[in-house]
Amino acid sequence: MSLRHNIHKVERIPGSKHRLRKSKYSSVTVPGKTYALNRKNNEMCDNSLKKKKKKKHNSKLDKVPDEPFLVHWTGGIIKHIYLNEEEDVFSLNLKKGVASAFQVLLEGGERSETDASGTCKVSYKAIDSNNVFKRKRNCVAPTDTFPFRQHFDKIWRPLVHSKRECLYTLSKDKTQLSTIASEEQHEMKTAIKQETGSVIVSRQHLTSVDFSTSENTVDASTVDEAVNQLSLDLRIKLKQTNLITQRDTTLCKEESCPSFVKTVKEHKSLLKDESLGTIRSAGAFLKVLAVARTAPKEDLVKVLKNTKNKKIINQLYDVMGAAQTDASHEAVLSVLTLNSEESFDFWERYLWSLSFGAYPTLKTLRSIESLTEKKIDNPKLKETLVLTLAAMANRYDKNEGGDKHKVLHSVLSKLERELKDCPSNEEDPSCELMYLRAFKNLNHESTLPTLLKYALEGSKKTSVAAMKAIRALPADKWTGIVQKSATKIYFQLGRRYDSSARTLALDILLESRELDDERLKHLLISLTSNDSVYEVKQYLLQRLNQLSDSYPTIKESVDYLLKTLGFNHYGVLAQRGLSTALSRSFMTHPNTNGSLLSIQEISGGILKRGTVDVVVENSNETHSLFSLGLFAGGLSSYISSDDKTESTEDNEVEESATAGMELTVLGVQIRPFVFFTSQGQLMGHVWSGTASEKTPAFQVLTLLQDHTQFIPLESGFITELSLHGGLYK
Numbered sequence: 001m002s003l004r005h006n007i008h009k010v011e012r013i014p015g016s017k018h019r020l021r022k023s024k025y026s027s028v029t030v031p032g033k034t035y036a037l038n039r040k041n042n043e044m045c046d047n048s049l050k051k052k053k054k055k056k057h058n059s060k061l062d063k064v065p066d067e068p069f070l071v072h073w074t075g076g077i078i079k080h081i082y083l084n085e086e087e088d089v090f091s092l093n094l095k096k097g098v099a100s101a102f103q104v105l106l107e108g109g110e111r112s113e114t115d116a117s118g119t120c121k122v123s124y125k126a127i128d129s130n131n132v133f134k135r136k137r138n139c140v141a142p143t144d145t146f147p148f149r150q151h152f153d154k155i156w157r158p159l160v161h162s163k164r165e166c167l168y169t170l171s172k173d174k175t176q177l178s179t180i181a182s183e184e185q186h187e188m189k190t191a192i193k194q195e196t197g198s199v200i201v202s203r204q205h206l207t208s209v210d211f212s213t214s215e216n217t218v219d220a221s222t223v224d225e226a227v228n229q230l231s232l233d234l235r236i237k238l239k240q241t242n243l244i245t246q247r248d249t250t251l252c253k254e255e256s257c258p259s260f261v262k263t264v265k266e267h268k269s270l271l272k273d274e275s276l277g278t279i280r281s282a283g284a285f286l287k288v289l290a291v292a293r294t295a296p297k298e299d300l301v302k303v304l305k306n307t308k309n310k311k312i313i314n315q316l317y318d319v320m321g322a323a324q325t326d327a328s329h330e331a332v333l334s335v336l337t338l339n340s341e342e343s344f345d346f347w348e349r350y351l352w353s354l355s356f357g358a359y360p361t362l363k364t365l366r367s368i369e370s371l372t373e374k375k376i377d378n379p380k381l382k383e384t385l386v387l388t389l390a391a392m393a394n395r396y397d398k399n400e401g402g403d404k405h406k407v408l409h410s411v412l413s414k415l416e417r418e419l420k421d422c423p424s425n426e427e428d429p430s431c432e433l434m435y436l437r438a439f440k441n442l443n444h445e446s447t448l449p450t451l452l453k454y455a456l457e458g459s460k461k462t463s464v465a466a467m468k469a470i471r472a473l474p475a476d477k478w479t480g481i482v483q484k485s486a487t488k489i490y491f492q493l494g495r496r497y498d499s500s501a502r503t504l505a506l507d508i509l510l511e512s513r514e515l516d517d518e519r520l521k522h523l524l525i526s527l528t529s530n531d532s533v534y535e536v537k538q539y540l541l542q543r544l545n546q547l548s549d550s551y552p553t554i555k556e557s558v559d560y561l562l563k564t565l566g567f568n569h570y571g572v573l574a575q576r577g578l579s580t581a582l583s584r585s586f587m588t589h590p591n592t593n594g595s596l597l598s599i600q601e602i603s604g605g606i607l608k609r610g611t612v613d614v615v616v617e618n619s620n621e622t623h624s625l626f627s628l629g630l631f632a633g634g635l636s637s638y639i640s641s642d643d644k645t646e647s648t649e650d651n652e653v654e655e656s657a658t659a660g661m662e663l664t665v666l667g668v669q670i671r672p673f674v675f676f677t678s679q680g681q682l683m684g685h686v687w688s689g690t691a692s693e694k695t696p697a698f699q700v701l702t703l704l705q706d707h708t709q710f711i712p713l714e715s716g717f718i719t720e721l722s723l724h725g726g727l728y729k
Helices: 089-100 223-234 260-266 279-292 297-305 307-323 326-335 341-356 362-372 379-401 406-420 430-442 445-457 460-472 480-491 499-511 517-528 534-550 552-565 679-688
Strands: 006-013 017-022 028-030 033-035 068-074 077-084 109-115 118-126 131-140 158-170 177-190 197-207 216-220 238-241 580-588 592-603 606-618 621-633 658-665 673-676 701-712 718-728
Touching: 068 089, 068 223, 077 089, 077 223, 158 701, 158 718, 177 718, 197 718, 216 223, 223 238, 260 279, 260 297, 260 307, 279 307, 279 701, 279 718, 297 307, 297 326, 307 326, 307 341, 307 701, 326 362, 341 362, 341 379, 341 701, 362 379, 362 406, 379 406, 379 430, 406 430, 406 445, 430 445, 430 460, 445 460, 445 480, 460 480, 460 499, 480 499, 499 517, 499 534, 499 592, 499 606, 517 534, 517 552, 534 552, 534 580, 534 592, 673 679
Parallel strands: 006 028, 006 068
Antiparallel strands: 006 017, 017 216, 028 033, 068 077, 077 238, 109 118, 118 131, 131 158, 158 177, 177 197, 580 592, 592 606, 606 621, 621 658, 658 673, 701 718
């Protein structure tokens, strides 16, 4: 492709005057020289000025107006560019890209430059007397012009590597630039599987095809005066600007933009329940989601209210939540009623999807906060709203919070006030448990004072809930006071604690960075104690074996201490109990490993607390993708045993029969699914046969990877890198 452009240079000459050279033809004027241009870039090939046989292409290149523009060039730096402000964004960017190529430091060296790529650190090296090599690094474009959405978890981000290089060739007599050849490459690949990705390569070639020194000049006292005079001569209105390109946000007109109504109709069959869990279904979800993010509220409401979409209505609310736009939230508010039983399932699907999103808006967050303050008849919906608010505050803080964490702290203060207002009822601490689970979703060290208070002083159930929230914090947030509190709870210093609280405290002691031989020694000595709850000791042994399999240094320390303490015998290593802890690999890859971690805490011969974690490890960082937890209590009387010394917790009042399931998805705690809360409900399930029926407890379509990045190319074009991964659970 060959193009011809008008680029003029204002140069400083003796006598405190400015002279502007102007040309009749498309050209670039540099000190004493004039260049006409040929330009090559990717597959866009043709020239609107030269009468050649054209190749078909879909770009706007043929429509670029052949308007002149001026460049103020001093010391190899372009200070300003003067463009016709009536031209469209595409044309302006193209000309900025051409002008950017003429920033050069012929003698070599390093400096910071701002051009069409943004502000970059640029190095120059003179290869020989006729060639100069240029490399640009660490280019930063303004985020208000080029939005950058990056997931807060590194494992779900793509890896983006950029390379920008240019070669300047001088003529044999070294009086003019002969060619400018640049190439840049931007590679994006997924962090978890780096052989998957894409590459963008842009090449630009400018060649001197004409040479003339017989140019008219404009005499002026200042640059602005010269520009104004030329503007009158050329009969165009020129505007001063810099080389930073602008993103065209109106690439599609209203009639050509994809319609949300039409997109849903086209992918309706793939969004039905029978298609869920397939690659095609996830692909359809991503396509519908992309349109939903730009759709107006009216279109979204129209689709949600359309009775023809009844069979995919749950999936549409998944889309609304994953869109994370103010328009999608307002559409849901206008369709659903807060205290309607018919809307309950839809509310939960929407709120679950919303809580998993990585980029909540402040307006939507505040709206959810106001909903939690309303009177809600359904306690399940109330808890889902509270948990969603905490999860959104956590994600908003990671993206927008900065160092002040204002939004997170305001949500935390609200939750702490409402927790204090909860009625004190040891038999039914459901209110306190709801807010403690919300603290787990908030996942911030500011919650530690409240959580430690409940862990040490709370009732049996609230102590366990608080320990779960502390356990969910990153290991580097387990401060000294957390370590001391975990020690008190495990060794039961001062009072007795529930076995689940003790095993959670044990997890913190074993997985903290402060684990050393001294701590391991005290833990091993506890195996010789007369603790009647022997399942806790069995749990300790199982966890030590599990960690020893994964970490050779821990295995070495444990083996050494067992020998030096004289514990390497049956009496210590053959503890009673059925509690287990094990890990199994389900994926091995050079970049990522996947494991299943299973922990089962037994009490009275039956499961008390069990978790199965799907864990992904990348770059020495571990991320929980999904966690399934089961809990039960008051069921030991249903298990016959001839062992009269069966483990029971001293002075423990037999609780009513209860069982349920807890889910944590992408780090977000979902409200518990309770199976039964009394012996009557349990026997009702047994006699009615409902205990044998398979009932889906949790289904949702959500985004696993959500990355968008705009990269301005030196040529003036804008490239968009996006990575979206759909997940069905």
